[in-house]
Amino acid sequence: xxxxxxxxxxxxxxxxxxxxxxxxxxxxxxxxxxxxxxxxxxxxxxxxxxxxxxxxxxxxxxxxxxxxxxxxxxxxxxxxxxxxxxxxxxxxxxxxxxxxxxxxxxx
Numbered sequence: 001x002x003x004x005x006x007x008x009x010x011x012x013x014x015x016x017x018x019x020x021x022x023x024x025x026x027x028x029x030x031x032x033x034x035x036x037x038x039x040x041x042x043x044x045x046x047x048x049x050x051x052x053x054x055x056x057x058x059x060x061x062x063x064x065x066x067x068x069x070x071x072x073x074x075x076x077x078x079x080x081x082x083x084x085x086x087x088x089x090x091x092x093x094x095x096x097x098x099x100x101x102x103x104x105x106x107x
Contacts, residue, residue, distance in 0.1 A: 003084070049076045050087040054101045 021027050031040055045068050052062045059073050079087055080101050088101045098104075 046072065046076055047087070047090075049073055050080070051091055051095075053077055053080060054088065054091055054098065054104060056104050 017030070021030055035043075045066055048066050049062055049068050049072060052065060053073070053076060057065070059070055062068060062073050063070060076087070091098070092100055
């Protein structure tokens with residue numbers, strides 16, 4: 001599993017700190033201190049790509065809407081297909097009325 005590659009004291013400390021954030025404003029402040037603007041934008045872009053893939057948008061539409069490269073879109077898609085299902089789980093919590101990725105891509 002990929003998770004084992006990132007598991008360690010420093011990562012655990014970071015994740016525990018993230019879980020302690022109390023509201024959206026605290027998130028903005030913490031990530032502003034922790035990351036560069038470019039890093040935050042990249043993470044945000046990937047999450048939006050995941051949302052648009054979940055909505056069955058085409059690569060071209062996603063590229064046009066987000067500015068993401070096809071390599072980024074493909075990477076996110078691989079996470080949906082072979083990852084830990086957490087994009088879909090988090091998006092399901094944010095948008096409970098939408099179909100999951102698996103439901104949206106069934107033929």
